[in-house]
Amino acid sequence: MTRVFSGVKPTGHLTLGNYLGAMRRWAAVDQHRSDALFCVVDLHALTVDHDPARVRRLSRQAASLLLAAGLDPELCTVFVQSHVDEHARLSYVLECVATDGEMRRMIQYKEKAARERGGSVRLSLLTYPVLMAADILAYGTDEVPVGDDQTQHVELARDLAVRFNQRYGHTFVVPRATGPAVAARVMNLQDPTSKMGKSEDTGPGIVYLLDEPDVVRKKVMRAVTDSGRDVVYDREERAGLANLLEILAACTGGDPAELAGGYDSYGALKKDTAEAVVETLRPVRERHKELCADPGYVEGVLEDGAGKARAMARPTVDAAYRGIGLLPPAGASR
Ligand code: TYM
Secondary structure (H helix, E strand, O other): OOEEEEEEOOOOOOEHHHHHHHHHHHHHHHHHHOEEEEEEOHHHHHOOOOOHHHHHHHHHHHHHHHHHOOOOOOOOEEEEHHHOOHHHHHHHHHHOOOOHHHHHOOHHHHHHHHHOOOOOOOHHHHHHHHHHHHHHHOOOOOEEEOOHHHHHHHHHHHHHHHHHHHHHOOOOOOOEEEOOOOOOOOEOOOOOOOEOOOOOOOOOOOOEOOOOHHHHHHHHHOOOOOOOOOOOOOOOOOHHHHHHHHHHHHHHOOOHHHHHOOOOOHHHHHHHHHHHHHHHHHHHHHHHHHHHOOHHHHHHHHHHHHHHHHHHHHHHHHHHHHHHOOOOOOOOOO
16 A cells, blocks of 8 residues: 655744645545644754743644544544654664755755845754655655655655665665645735745735634635736746645645636635635534643544654654664674
8 A cells, every 4th residue: 555654844834835735635635535643843843942841832733634624544644743753763774875065955944045145044944854754755655745945855755765775775666756736835815926835934924724714714815916917827836826826726626727717806716715615624624623622632633643653654764774784782693
């Protein structure tokens, strides 16, 4: 059976981008047709300035939102990265296979480091993609369902898997990224040239999964478009409009270019998009509310999930340790 792994980073409140680009498909498709693991990747949240209490809070919230989005612990494994030591164990070994040049080429690193304007960044921000590769490779993952912004990181995981296998013997499955048909990169409603990202900023351009319906409506109605009048789907020239059409298409199951033909005003498009988003997020918000009333349930799911994940990752990480030349502890099977 195909093995699927993916994750979300608890650096901010989860957004419509996370949902349409990744989580929704995990619940609707991946968990049903594969042996799938979904992870709150909390170690990754320590790569930028952080508040420990907030990371804990957001990690809990992200776990409940994964379940609220429809992940079913009977069908897939849901867990928190730091509960499974194999991620960090493997990350170090992969650092001994990766090069610093590869790390410095990563677009997300370049963008985030540039934002520091010459100030120092954490070393873990540079090595973050290696930890992400470890997340993926530890589980013998075939497919990694992600939004567009993560495909370069999955490529790195592929490269490291191939390199390790060539040098030290076949150990890792070589994974590949998969993406949604539309909304692989949901853009910020106030700045449609940049991604709707949870950690970047707060505010009117980002729809959060837990926003109240009226807040969602307001944000969508105020989305930046352009001074044109006709509704056409053109990602290059009409980025704001294209973003709305993609969001509408993703929420209603249509095609952005075809949907454009049904509108002759921006106002009508925004109104329908706002309602479509509200209806798409409604069940997630409702289920999240129920789960908040039952924190013991979520904790139980995470505990079981970590146990299952550990058992799955251990043999592969042990094999990587042996392959690269580390002496097995006395009593371990060789
Ligand atoms: P993160 O937490 O930024 O995002 C989680 C998932 O949501 C997708 N996504 C988007 N998709 C479309 N439009 C957007 N605006 C948008 N914003 C986010 C992301 O592509 C991602 O699929 N490095 C990862 C977390 C991670 C991971 C992994 C993922 C760590 N280890 C192993 C897969 C496998 C990240 O920061 O995702």
